[in-house]
Amino acid sequence: MKISGDAIDRARRVKLIIFDVDGVLTDGGIYHGANGELFKAFHCRDGFGITLAHSCGINTAIITGRTSAMTSWRASELKISAVVQGQMNKRDAYKKIKAQFNLTDEEICYVADDVIDLPVFVQVGFRAAVGDASEDVKERAHFISNNFGGRGAAREIIEFILKSKGFWQGIIERYTAPEFDDKELTALNQ
Secondary structure, three states: OEEOOOHHHHHHOOOEEEEOOOOOOEOOOOEEOOOOOEEOOEOHHHHHHHHHHHHOOOEEEEEOOOOOHHHHHHHHHOOOOEEEOOOOOHHHHHHHHHHHHOOOHHHEEEEEOOHHHHHHHOOOOEEEEOOOOOHHHHHHOOEEOOOOOOOOHHHHHHHHHHHHOOOHHHHHHHHHOOOOOHHHHHHHOO
8 A cells, every 4th residue: 555645635625526447446357148148246345335435425526538337337336426338538527527526636546457547647636556557646645445446446545535435434433432323234235
């Protein structure tokens, strides 16, 4: 894990986390079935991290160069607020999402793994890279996860943001409280 000197201060300002998909929310593998169907593996801890971010008032979005029904399905399941697929020019998608949420660059985190992400990555206030990101991305990151893309990296990054913002202890207290409601657990465990 690499944390730059001002990463905590930058993470405290985050109101929106934007994720790339392939190599960030997945391991980067693209799996095709015999009939051409596409499969992607998403990690459940990453999904639960996104749910926890939402529960703390942090919005999420996706910008990805590929178009995939699996990405649409997962984004819908996790209630991700904005999804832009098939966008090789990620800067244009970023401008639209930033305007949609009425935020400044400093209030946005982008989670990246490869050079296609750099045009947006260098603009945001908090730059997070997955553990197996390209060196060009890692060089510019404020935070590099230990975990690889699709293997809990998004959760690790979200947890760092939530801890920086002072939310983590409340989350732990909620889950360890004797009166914890199983219905709440079911709703949050996505």
